[in-house]
Amino acid sequence: MKSYEIMKRNIEFKCPERIGLRFNSLGVSDVYRIYTQIPRSLREDRDIKINMNKKPRPFKNFMDEWGCGWDKDANTGSGDMGMVVDNPLKDWSMLDDLPIPDPYAEGRFDGLEEALESAGDKYIQLNSPQCLFERMHFLRGFENLLMDIYTEPDKVKKLADKVIDYQIGIVKEAYRLSEGRINCFDTTDDWGTQNSLLISPDLWREIFKPRYKRLMDVIKECGMHIRFHTDGKVNDLMEDFIELGFDIVNIHQPQLLGIEEIGEKYAGRICFEASIDIQATLPTGDKKAIEDEVKKLIEYWSTPKGGLIAVEYRYLDAIGATKESLQFALECFQKHGKL
Secondary structure (H helix, E strand, C coil): CCHHHHHHHHHHCCCCCECEEEEHHHCEECEEEEECCCCHHHCCCCCCCCCCCCCCCCCCCCECCCCCEEECCHHHCCHHHCEEEECCCCCHHHHHHCCCCCCCCCCCCCCHHHHHHHCCCCEEEEECCCCCHHHHHHHHCHHHHHHHHHHCHHHHHHHHHHHHHHHHHHHHHHHHHHCCCCCEEEEECCCECCCCECCCHHHHHHHHHHHHHHHHHHHHHCCCEEEEECCCCCHHHHHHHHHHCCCEEEECCHHHHCHHHHHHHHECCEEEEECCCCCCCHHHCCHHHHHHHHHHHHHHHCECCECEEEECCCCHHHHCCCHHHHHHHHHHHHHHCEC
16 A cells, blocks of 8 residues: 555545554655745745755744744754744734735745655645744734733734635645645644643634634645644644544644543544654653553554554754654554554
8 A cells, every 4th residue: 555545544534554654854754745935035045946845944034924033043942943033013003014925926836846746656745834823923922912812802813814814825826736736735833831722712713713714624625634733732622623624633742632531532533643742752762661652542543444643753852852762663653553
């Protein structure tokens, strides 16, 4: 069974022969990920040949097309990801004049044809990061936005509509340019702390859920799956994710959510993309603990019909983990992951 079929059957619960695997840094993956690119007009080197298989990173003193100022420096603790250090929406009076990027800008999909040809028999995911909430707090500032959700909900909704309109444009252009060959839209929004959601579930459902629904409807119309990454304890939103039609939810802290609890409630209803817990397990290097967690994830989060993709965590230095531990985790998933 080829990689594309393994992934599709896991996501759609159609009896794959094994769980899916995405350990690109170790050379084992059923997934070929491609990334939206910085438009040509904003690139540090406008003549560089683009490889869509490589995620663009902000460079020092970079201002992105939303007007967010970025820094990329060891002193910020941001690694190669960079971090926003200047939020352009300093006052809500600026909202109407906020520049919204053109999802159809020249260069955003440079290298697409070459990437599609290189994918071979793998499952193709297009990553468009900072789906909604993350882009909003990049624009407004994290603490400001959290307060605004309670004090200025109408303005927050207006900003959310602008951001989701951009993502809808990305989906439509990706579908048009790829002629339907992209299998999955891949995006991110972290919604949890170590203990709970960042905001009340009721406010999330009032403000954010309808905007996600608009995006999900377009993704489904284009025949793509949706993969959604979120960190933190998001248990209270799992039912909403399923209702919205999220196909894959990416979890890096399965113990934080509770492997048994999540499995008993949601296995077979949504496909999990899970790494070995990046706080409790992988950094320890304890082989027995790693293998036990692999077996537990397969027992509780997969089903005989599918529903589990094992995934790496790329930022090993940031969590104090080793490549050897990651390699061992992969070997355990390969050993125990036959369905």
